[in-house]
Amino acid sequence: MTSKKSTNKTSFKKFILWFWGLFLGGVLIVILLFLMAGWGVFGKMPTFEELENPETNLATEVFSSDGKTLGKYYNENRTPVKYEDLPNNLVNALVATEDERYYDHSGVDARGTLRAVAYLGSKGGASTITQQLSKLLFSSTPDNKIERVFQKIKEWVIAVRLERQYTKQEIITMYFNKYDFLYQAVGVRSASRIYFGKEPKDLKTEEAAVLVAMLKNPIYFNPAKEKFKDNSLARRNQVLKQMEKNGYLTTEEKDSLQKLPLKINFSPEGHDEGVATYFRAYLQGFLKDWIEKNPKPDGEKYNIYRDGLKVYTSIDSRMQKYAEEAVKEHMKNLQAEFDSQNKKNKIAPFRGIGEKDIQKIVDRAMRNSDRWREMKEKGIDEDKILASFDKKAEMRIFSWENEQDIDTLMTPRDSILYYKSFLNAGMMSMEPQTGEVKAWVGGINFKHFKYEHVKQARRQVGSTFKPFVYATAIDQLHLSPCYKLPNTIHTIPAGKHGVTQDWSPRNSGGEYGGMVTLKNALARSLNTVTSRVIDKVGPEPVIDLLSKLGVNTENIQPVAAIALGTVDLSVFEMVSAYSTFANKGVYVKPVIVNRIEDKNGTVLYQHVPESRDVMSEEAAYVTINLMEGVTQGGSGTRLRTTWSPPYYKNVVTGHPYEFKNAIAGKTGTTQNQSDGWFMGIVPNLVTGVWVGGEDRAVHFPSIRYGQGATMALPIWGLYMKKVYADKDLGISKEEFERPENLSIEVDCSGYEEGGGEKSDQELLKEKQEKEISDDLDF
Known part of the structure; x- marks a missing residue:
């Protein structure tokens, strides 16, 4: 009996020892595991x-001038x-x-x-x-x-x-x-x-x-x-x-x-979504250039995708919103009309070209596509690549209907033609006194149309070039807006001003006869008068003026034909150049970034304004006065009426303009209606608009719909109605400031055609004109 109790007691002690041994062993093992984890045995531990x-990717944030977030650049947002x-x-x-x-x-x-x-x-x-x-x-x-x-x-x-x-x-x-x-x-x-x-x-x-x-x-x-x-x-x-x-x-x-x-x-907040998408894409390039020239103190380069930079831009989020709304509202209606007129066009969306030219356009588009590039990188031969463009595939395409993408089954070749059929737009708005760019719309939809139409695209400017010709004559020859010239065919002979054969430009409307003032000639966009002006000042001084206005003139040839807008310029260049007229002859380089800070708020970049005197205040004001005639009696007069484009749906009376304030401007239309322009100026805001197809062969069949006054001007009108409605923006409705001691006559009320008997003032003016005419041999 004693032996049995002793045996049980011994077994219990062993159990207790085993229990505590296992428990302490388990504790030691847990402690050891934690120590080993801390030592990095199970993988690298943070120091x-x-x-x-702790390492994190911080997005670079882009701010508007009014403190709103426009977007971000990031690996992780x-x-x-x-x-x-x-x-x-x-x-x-x-x-x-x-x-x-x-x-x-x-x-x-x-x-x-x-x-x-x-x-x-x-x-x-x-x-x-x-x-x-x-x-x-x-x-x-x-x-x-x-x-x-x-x-x-x-x-x-x-x-x-x-x-x-x-x-x-x-x-x-x-x-x-x-x-x-x-x-x-x-x-x-x-x-x-x-x-x-x-x-x-x-x-x-x-x-x-x-x-x-x-x-x-x-x-x-x-x-x-x-x-x-x-x-x-x-x-x-x-x-x-x-x-x-x-x-x-x-x-x-x-x-x-x-x-x-x-x-x-x-x-x-994807890169293809949100506000100011085209601007943010351009800004991305700006920042990369800045980074290359401005390394960190340790020599490393900043990374806009992970360094958490803060970029403070000149863009006003409200004006950007109004600009995007104006482009969307107008282009949706314009596209509907364009599609309607193309229903019976057998080679739609193109006009005026043959099958070979169409094939060249499509081939070029295929070779520039991501599909071609990706297949080429994989070593696929061209025949197979070409064949792939004729195989139907599921795709999501852009549509103005309900402003949503739609799913469809389409061959890549047909999708190229589909996207070629869209008219696009470029728009920029700038404060002339500071150079601050307030709105930037590079196209109708960044996700589907990556090509940017403010800075990247350069298109023929048409008659919007004429103010540069007139401004040159005003600055150098002190011509008055009231100065009269014959509205008759004028020929510049071969060998003069780069002309290879006699050049006799016609007026687009076929209007000829009588004497017209420069102001009336610009308002009516008379090519005959413009050719007379450039014949006397020459193309070289005009190009020189353009260069001073911030335009890249390397590829502009000194030929008389530039007077009618045969040169290709960007919306960016046009707006910055026109801004000089509104800024009393002082050119201010456009600014898009005011300041860049690092994630801690340290200022890395601060914009320093760049400006230069280009012309006299008097010449700038007189040029503005000339362009006011465009909205008082020319193609821009519709801004002061209840007119609306003929293709606008459900338009109420009085929509959308009826401006009463001072507006200077110029419309522009290129050959075959391939490009429509409008440049609009009020004292503290200059805005340029371009509308057209990606290819010049994509255009309206008639001038009624294809002119700048119908394609581009409505965007300006819709935009300005919106910015004027926002009183906090402070957009001017005042008259343009008249220089003191103005020596050039700008009141042409007694000089216009059919003005009745001549006053003493007009007789004096005629004497001055005769003296100038004798000197210039008009």
Whole structure:
């Protein structure tokens, strides 16, 4: 009996020893595992420096002059926020849902861990906010369960280190700045803007709950995905319940918020989306050039996709919005008319060319396409590449209908012809006194039409070139707008002014006869008078003036024909040149970037204005006065009436113009109506508009629809109606400032054709004109 008791006692002691041995061994193994994780045995661990400055990709943010975000450049669309910019409801929702004891633990929640182990995770996981942050910062996705165990150990170690290194507020801020909410919404600021169109500090409680709900699974609980909206709503309401449970909401508040429908303002911030897309694409090139010339202090180059630069531009977000709206509204109507007129056109969208020329256009487009380039890089021979353009494929194409892309089945060759059929536009608006570019619209849709029509494209300018000819004569010869010339055919003989054979330009409207003032001649865009003016001043002085006005004149030949606008210029060049007339003869180089800062607010670049005197204040004012005649009695007169384009649908009386203020301007139309222009000037804003097809063979069949006054002027009119309606912009409706001691006569009321008896003033003017005429041999 004693022997049996002794044996049992010995067995119990052994059991106790084994138990404590296993327990202590397990503890030692756990400690060893944590030590090994800390030593990097299970993979690289962050250093102290890395914990202090965790590596993140920060988006470069582009700001408008009125403080709005225009867009970003990024690998990850992350723009960090500070803790004070996070609303309490967002922080409370996070803590209540993801880590109830967040403020009580040091990185690892012991109670949560024991509960997770005891119930095998069925009653929730054990990851704290700090552990989730450590996973986001330093851990990759494991390939199997064993790796996940080791990763979890690493996360615990990193979490403890993070808690030692940062405050609770800093950890929450880092977590919100790091999390990927999908749709390029990396970080809570991007998520708040993309899903709700507002800054985080402006989030309502129910909106904050939606974002916190996404932390569980940003796909399955995504409010922007139609099939997951119910999931998002249910999860949002669960977050609100957790907030009530933890004392952040009353029961009444929770019940009221849960009854609200799920509402979002989904505004993607992809590179092809948002406001000022064409401008941002051009700015991207500007920044890359700046980076090449301005390295960091350590010699490394800035990276616009990850260094978190802040770029402050001259663009006004309100004016940019109005410009884009004007282009969209007009071009949608214009395209409908263009398509209607092409229904019976057998070679649509082209006109006036043969099959061989059409094939050349299509072949060139195919060889310039991404499809051709990608297949060529893979070593596919040209015959197979060409064949691929005739195989139908599913594609998503641009359409003005409902302003949404449409899915279709089409061959790549047909898609080329489809996109060739669209008319496009370029528009830029600039403040002449400062050079600040306020609006920049490079096309109708950046996603589908990448070619930019403000700076990149150069098109024939037509009659919008004539003010440069007149300005040269005014500046050099002091001609008055009231000066009269015969409206008859004028011939410049071969050998003069670069003319290879006798040149006798005709007026487009076939109007001839009588004497006309320069002001009337410009208003009516009379080629006969313009040819007489350039015959006397010569093309070289005109080109010299252009160069001083900021125009690249390298490829402009000194021939008389430039007077009628045969040269190719960009909208950018035209607006900057015209701005000199509005700025009293002083050219100011256009500016698009005022300042660049690094992520810490250190100024890296500050714009320094560049300007130069080009012509006298008097000559600039007289040129402006000449162009005022275009809107008083020429092709721009419709800006002062209830006229609207004939193809506008459901137009009400009085829409869209009826301007009463001083406006100087000039329309322009090129051969076959391939290009339509309008340049419009008020005292503190100059705006240029171009409209046309990608290829010159894409155009209207008649001048009625294809002229600048019909294609381009309406965009200017719609835009200016919008900017004038916004009183905060301060766009001038005043008269152009008249120089003191103006010596050139600008009041031509007594000099116009059919003006009645001549006054003493007119007789004196005629004497002056005769003296000038004798001197110039007109």
